[in-house]
Amino acid sequence: MSTLQSRTSLMDQQLHTFITRFLPDLTEEEYAVFSSFFKPWKAKKKSILISPGEVASYMYFIQSGCMRAFYIQDNGNEATRYINFEGNFATSLSSFITARPATDFLDCVEDCQGLRITKEDFFGLVDTYPRFEKIYRRAIEMGMVHNIWRIETLINMDAKTRYETLLKTNPVLIQRLSNRIVASYLGITQESLSRLKANISL
């Protein structure tokens, strides 16, 4: 098998891997039905997929690349809410769930490709297949646990502890992304991030 074929096969596997994490006894027939609603999609680095005021109409599954949800503050600074890499879903979730206008941006931090499903197809699957609803329920439970943790890091940790915790739990985020984006995720200036990096590596 060529390297290109191996890579394609690995990418095809990712959605299956994601789903079986939440539904280990997924059947081939179920996967065929569920995955048939996901269509290929790609976008260049810096593409903005959702902007404040728009209603999220797609759920994106990332096969390669990196996406993030962020806000632009009155002073022009960015505040990053989350960053997701290949193998994970991304959208402006509140808007996707409620059909209300988004308040955040969703963009591609790197060139991205993957699969996407429309809101209508997604909630059609949720309403039609209790087993798909179970996948969604378990995935959103894990999203909830993650968001509770994110709130804990914001309200219960100083910048240094927040950085050290990120370094321990998600080092790829720090290694792979620019200081500008990592700082906006940690809620600190780039200068503070540089100082933290210098001190930690001493």
Next chain:
Amino acid sequence: MSTLQSRTSLMDQQLHTFITRFLPDLTEEEYAVFSSFFKPWKAKKKSILISPGEVASYMYFIQSGCMRAFYIQDNGNEATRYINFEGNFATSLSSFITARPATDFLDCVEDCQGLRITKEDFFGLVDTYPRFEKIYRRAIEMGMVHNIWRIETLINMDAKTRYETLLKTNPVLIQRLSNRIVASYLGITQESLSRLKANISL
């Protein structure tokens, strides 16, 4: 009907109201099954129901009173993650979902009474009744939307905007609770909160 009876009847109604918000076509038979697993419970103001290191074993439905989840920082200050009043559920949710030890405290800010269900009964209902799973899925979706909003207030608003937003969206929280707790929810000092209150009312 006496006032006491009216109040009791109103409290009995609360769980039904909560559930039908997420499953409007709930049948009487379903409600009888689901509610039979909820048992009466009460605790005095300042009771701590879950502490860091413990695994959450109950989901609490508040019929009267106020509960909150909070952390104690290294300097002894409290950081409040959420505050819920009557008509809502409360627990240390990450621990309840994952069965891992809690990192937060759950306490009663006021004398509380209500209903509670064990983790085993709760997830037994989720696994046995797809319609109960639907209620849970929809409730957790709304919890997710709330937590995304909470993160937005923390990373995208200064203290003044955060206070004004709380005053607009949940004024009862400010009116009913002590400055100590409101300040710990907003992530500011009590002095800053007093200044904000004084300036806004001008």
